[in-house]
Amino acid sequence: MIDELRAFSLNAMTMMNYDVSDVTDDTPLGPAGIDLESLGIAELGLRLQDQYGVVLADEELEKMAYLTFGDFLADVAVRVELARAGGQAA
Numbered sequence: 001m002i003d004e005l006r007a008f009s010l011n012a013m014t015m016m017n018y019d020v021s022d023v024t025d026d027t028p029l030g031p032a033g034i035d036l037e038s039l040g041i042a043e044l045g046l047r048l049q050d051q052y053g054v055v056l057a058d059e060e061l062e063k064m065a066y067l068t069f070g071d072f073l074a075d076v077a078v079r080v081e082l083a084r085a086g087g088q089a090a
Helices: 002-015 038-052 058-064 069-084
Strands: none
Touching: 002 038, 002 069, 038 058, 038 069
């Protein structure tokens, strides 16, 4: 699941005009790394919601700017598994 989410997220960020050529799991999502601003994180969240059915609340999206890419993927993977199991995705 993580590899699928990684590929999807990197592709989505590329389509959003972010340079992801040097992104690793240790790269921060925010200013010290990918530099996703709040609107970028919200758009990525919407794309993940459309693709995987996970819901990321606005308050959660703001906190995600402080995560590394790997931590973000791990969080989303748990939410996807919960959504697929019929649990709460948020």
